[in-house]
Amino acid sequence: MPPSCPKAAPRLFWAILPALLAGCQMGEPSVPEVQRPSVKTDPCAEQLHDVCGPLLLYHSTHQRLPKTLEQLQALSPTEPLHLTCPQSDQPYIYAPHGLQLPGRSGRLVLYDGQPSHSGMRWGIIVGNAENGGPLTTRVVLLPEESVFTQDAQPAPQAGD
Numbered sequence: 001m002p003p004s005c006p007k008a009a010p011r012l013f014w015a016i017l018p019a020l021l022a023g024c025q026m027g028e029p030s031v032p033e034v035q036r037p038s039v040k041t042d043p044c045a046e047q048l049h050d051v052c053g054p055l056l057l058y059h060s061t062h063q064r065l066p067k068t069l070e071q072l073q074a075l076s077p078t079e080p081l082h083l084t085c086p087q088s089d090q091p092y093i094y095a096p097h098g099l100q101l102p103g104r105s106g107r108l109v110l111y112d113g114q115p116s117h118s119g120m121r122w123g124i125i126v127g128n129a130e131n132g133g134p135l136t137t138r139v140v141l142l143p144e145e146s147v148f149t150q151d152a153q154p155a156p157q158a159g160d
């Protein structure tokens with residue numbers, strides 16, 4: 001029996017494909033990939049995208065993020081924000097000061113309460129606006145093991 005079976009090659013390719021697609025993001029273990037939810041089509045990601053607008057609006061008015069999501073909702077009383085994951089039915093977790101994630105810039109401020117998207121969570125990462133620049137937001141898919149079981153640190157609180 002030869003040490004390397006030819007049949008193993010295609011399986012290895014599929015096993016490392018997610019890592020290839022993810023580019024050179026070192027430190028993130030490759031996710032066991034079956035159907036990776038897409039930021040463009042996943043309803044949960046779309047909902048989080050919808051939250052980004054009011055978040056940016058609030059920040060540009062108050063130079064800080066709202067203390068609660070209710071303050072955000074007050075910005076658009078006629079259009080309710082959807083703050084519950086459509087997949088798990090669990091409310092999103094809001095961390096106004098953000099969590100600093102290992103190996104990522106920015107702060108995670110809003111994320112799925114459960115890793116219900118192929119074992120991962122959607123979340124909103126805001127860019128660091130401490131230098132007075134405009135806030136930036138992006139919706140990202142977060143592998144559970146690299147984010148929530150290690151040491152995601154509360155970001156240092158910026159003075160108001």
Ligand SMILES: [Zn+2]
Binds near residue numbers: 044088112
């Ligand atoms: Zn979700």
